């Protein structure tokens with residue numbers, strides 16, 4: 626968990642962190658990934674399922690006491706048991722998890738299966754449990770995706786985890802708040818609360834939806 630001093634530095638240097646996109650913490654500053662994991666981990670209670678965990682299942686391994694990370698693609702650090710090509714049918718019992726997280730990825734669930742997949746996640750979430758969804762401001766999301774593309778093409782970096790997997794035509798750069806709230810209400814979640822990442826100047830945020 627970041628100290629208040631760390632958060633202050635992260636806030637002051639947010640533009641630098643945003644344009645350099647470093648993945649591991651550097652120069653005494655948190656990476657954007659560390660920062661979103663830090664915000665989300667504060668909301669997690671009990672056993673957590675991180676859906677679309679990405680490389681090395683880092684959120685579960687480093688930020689949560691008790692949980693499982695799954696993805697649709699075999700990124701570095703994942704094994705066969707972590708991969709589910711069809712997230713609309715998961716091999717978990719009803720109400721098996723206390724918290725489910727969708728970190729920087731609800732827009733990557735193809736539109737044609739979004740309702741089905743969120744309903745499936747609702748099935749395996751305990752009554753009273755929380756679904757946590759992070760999503761950036763639309764302008765920030767487009768800017769970051771373009772920047773990642775630019776760095777990877779010109780500087781041969783490997784920031785783009787989604788390009789590595791191959792994007793589906795039904796994925797998007799971002800979903801706006803009303804789309805996210807609408808999806809959550811439609812698929813079985815009740816109260817939805819939005820919280821901003823103030824150390825990213827409010828350009829990123831999360832939703833906590835209660836089942």
Ligand SMILES: C[S@@+](CC[C@H](N)C(=O)[O-])C[C@H]1O[C@@H](n2cnc3c(N)ncnc32)[C@H](O)[C@@H]1O
Nearest residue numbers: 676677678679697698712728729730733734735
């Ligand atoms: C931008 S990455 C975010 C990775 C990680 N959660 C993070 O915060 O760094 C988007 C992730 O969504 C995953 N994804 C793609 N299709 C998905 C689906 N149908 N359901 C859940 N996750 C999916 C991708 O494989 C990728 O790991």
